[in-house]
Every structure is written in C-alpha cells, then in structure tokens.
Amino acid sequence: MSAANEIDPRVFPATARRGRSCGQLKLGGIRATELIERFGSPLYVVDEQVARDRARAIREALQGEFRRIGTEAAVYYAGKAFFCVEVARWMAEEGLGVDVASGGELAVALAAGVDPARIGFHGNNKSEAEIARAVVAGVGTLIIDSEQEIERIAAAAAAAGRRQRVRLRINSGVHAGTHDFLATSHEDQKFGLPMDRAMEVVGRIAAHESLDFVGLHCHIGSQIFATDGFRESARRLIGLYGELAEALGGPVPELNLGGGFGIAYTSAQADEAPDIASVARELADIVAEGCAEAGIPLPRLAFEPGRSIIGPAGVTLYTVGTTKAVALAGTDAVNADAGWAERLYVSVDGGMSDNARPALYGADYQVRIANRASDAAPALVRVVGKHCESGDIVVQRDVIPGDVAPGDLLAVAATGAYCWSLSSNYNYVPRPPVVAVRDGEARLIVRGETEDELLARSVIPD
Numbered sequence: 022m023s024a025a026n027e028i029d030p031r032v033f034p035a036t037a038r039r040g041r042s043c044g045q046l047k048l049g050g051i052r053a054t055e056l057i058e059r060f061g062s063p064l065y066v067v068d069e070q071v072a073r074d075r076a077r078a079i080r081e082a083l084q085g086e087f088r089r090i091g092t093e094a095a096v097y098y099a100g101k102a103f104f105c106v107e108v109a110r111w112m113a114e115e116g117l118g119v120d121v122a123s124g125g126e127l128a129v130a131l132a133a134g135v136d137p138a139r140i141g142f143h144g145n146n147k148s149e150a151e152i153a154r155a156v157v158a159g160v161g162t163l164i165i166d167s168e169q170e171i172e173r174i175a176a177a178a179a180a181a182g183r184r185q186r187v188r189l190r191i192n193s194g195v196h197a198g199t200h201d202f203l204a205t206s207h208e209d210q211k212f213g214l215p216m217d218r219a220m221e222v223v224g225r226i227a228a229h230e231s232l233d234f235v236g237l238h239c240h241i242g243s244q245i246f247a248t249d250g251f252r253e254s255a256r257r258l259i260g261l262y263g264e265l266a267e268a269l270g271g272p273v274p275e276l277n278l279g280g281g282f283g284i285a286y287t288s289a290q291a292d293e294a295p296d297i298a299s300v301a302r303e304l305a306d307i308v309a310e311g312c313a314e315a316g317i318p319l320p321r322l323a324f325e326p327g328r329s330i331i332g333p334a335g336v337t338l339y340t341v342g343t344t345k346a347v348a349l350a351g352t353d354a355v356n357a358d359a360g361w362a363e364r365l366y367v368s369v370d371g372g373m374s375d376n377a378r379p380a381l382y383g384a385d386y387q388v389r390i391a392n393r394a395s396d397a398a399p400a401l402v403r404v405v406g407k408h409c410e411s412g413d414i415v416v417q418r419d420v421i422p423g424d425v426a427p428g429d430l431l432a433v434a435a436t437g438a439y440c441w442s443l444s445s446n447y448n449y450v451p452r453p454p455v456v457a458v459r460d461g462e463a464r465l466i467v468r469g470e471t472e473d474e475l476l477a478r479s480v481i482p483d
C-alpha cells in the first residue's frame with residue numbers, strides 16, 4: 022500500500038488502522054462507512070481508549086517524575102480543548118481533575134459528577150454569578166486573573182461561609198514560541214497580572230480571611246514543542262516564591278505551570294512532537310533545580326493539559342461532494358508545491374464551522390481516504406469546506422490517491438482538541454455529532470444539531 026494510504030499511528034489515534042481485506046479505515050475497530058451510515062456525515066469520532074490512555078499516561082508521567090524529586094503533582098484536564106459530560110467522566114475516572122473556564126464548562130463538570138474539590142476555575146472575566154456558583158458548589162481552586170476579582174471572590178466566599186482556595190495567574194512575560202494568537206503569556210495580552218504586581222496583589226489576597234492563597238499559576242501558551250519556555254517561566258515564578266515566603270511568613274504550597282504540550286498534526290511534525298515522559302522528566306528537573314537555587318522547599322505542582330490528551334484521540338470524517346483541479350503554473354503556490362502541476366481541491370460537507378483552526382491559526386492537518394485504499398497515482402490535494410469563504414480550508418496540503426471522488430469518505434486526523442469546542446453555525450450549518458468508539462462499539466456522546474433546531478432560534482413574527 023502506498024504512503025498516500027498510510028495511517029500514521031503518530032498522527033491518527035493509536036488504535037486506527039486499515040482493514041486488511043476492505044482497505045477501510047477502522048476507528049476503535051469500526052469501519053468508517055459503518056460510522057457514517059449510523060451517525061451521518063460529517064462526524065466527529067473520539068477514540069475513548071486513546072483518550073483514557075493518554076490522560077492516564079500524562080498523569081502518571083508527571084506524578085512519577087515529581088515524586089522522584091520529592092513532591093506531588095496534580096493533573097487537571099483542560100476542558101476547553103473538548104468537553105462534554107462523557108469526556109469529563111473519563112478524565113475523572115483516570116484520576117485527573119478538571120480545569121473549567123466558564124460557568125457552562127463548570128456545569129458540564131458538575132453534571133458529570135466530577136468532585137468539585139478537583140475542579141479549577143479560570144477566566145479573565147468571570148461574572149459574579151459564575152464566581153458565586155463556583156464557590157457554593159465547592160470548587161477546589163479559583164484562579165484570580167485580575168485585581169477586581171480579589172474582592173469579588175472574597176465576598177462570595179464570605180457570603181457562602183467558606184474559605185476559598187485561590188491561585189493568582191501571572192503573566193511571566195515568557196513567549197512559548199508558538200503562534201501569536203495562542204501564546205497566552207505575552208506581556209501585551211489580557212491574561213494574568215504582570216510579575217511586578219505579584220507581591221502586592223498576593224498581600225491583598227492574604228489579607229482576606231475568606232481567601233486561602235495556595236500559589237501562582239502560569240500558562241505560557243499552547244502547542245509547545247520545546248521546554249525552554251517552561252524552564253524560563255518556572256525559573257521566574259520560583260524566583261518570586263522566595264520573596265513571597267518571606268512576606269507571607271511561610272512557603273507557598275503550590276505552583277501551577279498550566280498546559281500547552283504540543284502534538285503532531287502531520288507526519289512531518291511527528292518526529293519533533295514532545296514525548297510526555299521526557300517533558301515530565303525535564304519539568305521535574307527544572308523545578309528541582311530552581312527551588313534548590315532559590316533555597317525554598319519544593320511546592321506541590323499542578324498542570325492543565327488539554328490538547329495533548331484529547332487531540333490525538335479525535336478524527337473527523339467527511340464526505341466528498343466535489344473535486345476541482347487547479348493548475349499551479351502562474352499561481353503563487355508554485356514555490357511551496359514545486360513539482361506539482363496542479364492542486365486538486367476536494368470539497369467536503371463541513372469545513373470551518375467544525376474546524377476553525379486552519380482559518381484561525383493557519384493550522385495544518387493530515388487527511389486520508391477512509392472508505393478504501395487505492396493504488397491510483399498520488400495527487401496534491403487541499404481539502405476545503407462548503408462555506409462562503411476562500412479561507413474555508415480543512416487541510417492545506419496533503420498527498421492522497423488522485424482518484425479521490427465524490428462519495429468518498431475522508432478522515433482528518435488529530436481533530437480531538439479545539440475543533441468541536443470552537444465550532445460554529447456559520448452559514449446555518451448544523452454542528453455534527455460526536456461519537457465515542459472503543460473495542461468495536463460506537464456510541465453517541467454529543468448530539469448533532471438539526472436545521473430545525475437552528476431555525477427555531479429565529480423569532481418568526483406572527
């Protein structure tokens with residue numbers, strides 16, 4: 022079978038493979054055609070086993086490495102990557118806490134039965150109602166993201182008769198070397214407070230009887246491949262821990278270094294994508310060295326990975342509607358795609374409404390024909406959606422068998438994170454359902470939308 026048919030296990034979910042006789046892509050042991058017949062097209066598919074295995078492996082790697090240096094680590098799943106009741110349940114069962122970023126995500130976590138004490142609540146503009154709901158529900162930690170929030174959370178905690186654990190989000194000024202829109206620790210951005218405000222703000226937090234300051238939080242960005250950014254931000258935060266211990270009269274017990282571990286979206290990226298076991302080892306060493314240098318005891322650590330857990334567990338299946346060959350000679354694409362005379366535009370029945378990342382971040386993906394393997398000569402393809410935007414691209418460039426045709430199913434890999442959660446109804450296209458697959462079984466975990474549901478939102482005058 023040619024490379025254009027290959028299902029790369031470093032990009033597709035680890036259990037995905039082509040059936041030996043049918044040549045079809047199987048996800049969780051189920052043929053792509055069967056999934057589409059049962060649940061419709063397009064379809065988000067999440068491999069439950071892969072999601073659980075990754076969650077457990079990441080938790081165990083971080084906990085094991087921090088135990089080695091003499092402390093503990095808690096791992097929270099970042100629900101923003103992809104969240105629904107079922108996924109929240111999987112994460113809790115695999116021993117993770119949950120990081121939520123809105124009242125809606127909190128509602129999902131609570132509906133799933135996640136222990137409120139194992140929930141962290143983020144957000145740069147939590148409403149008073151969201152804060153009150155979180156405090157009353159017994160949420161373990163609220164992450165303070167602005168000075169105004171100190172009084173708001175303190176008042177909500179006092180009203181509920183609780184002492185609320187809080188962390189302070191710090192903008193460490195470290196840029197994780199990722200796309201500008203994803204880097205959430207630049208100095209010129211909305212999240213957290215600058216390092217030079219930390220001492221005074223922590224003092225203000227500590228002055229409230231109803232608040233229990235447990236540590237600083239820093240998230241330096243997303244889709245991070247190198248550990249230098251973590252090293253630098255941990256160094257800066259740990260530097261503050263020495264000063265804080267003096268001011269507070271005792272060590273700061275916890276340090277949250279956020280999420281952001283990168284994944285491979287294409288085979289070309291696969292060799293560079295970080296291996297979580299080595300990242301965990303490096304992070305533990307970084308913290309151990311930093312604390313030894315600063316002469317402070319090791320804090321307990323917390324992490325909030327999202328993409329690295331759920332991203333590689335997801336695949337989106339689409340049906341091809343039309344194809345169009347475009348000659349490349351004389352276009353500005355010639356350099357990037359030298360050697361190819363034409364590009365085949367393959368239009369599918371979804372697009373930027375179910376995967377906004379290519380349009381938002383210039384993200385790239387890998388695609389394969391899912392309903393068959395083919396020996397046809399490979400073609401340079403761009404997979405595009407059905408929306409009224411020329412930037413409505415799902416896969417910028419890939420090489421697949423050139424006989425791809427209307428009616429074929431396409432599988433786009435690594436769509437588990439930030440696809441469903443960033444989806445929209447652009448052009449009144451209903452959101453696809455999400456199906457979990459495992460050991461030859463498939464079940465709906467998020468219902469798709471119907472046109473009637475979308476239409477029902479319009480107020481129709483009598």
Ligand SMILES: Cc1ncc(COP(=O)(O)O)c(C=O)c1O
Pocket residue numbers: 099101102120143205240242243244279280281282325326327328329438
């Ligand atoms: C505060 C915080 N924690 C965790 C995450 C999860 O990041 P990732 O999905 O890249 O691991 C994000 C993502 O933006 C975030 O803002």
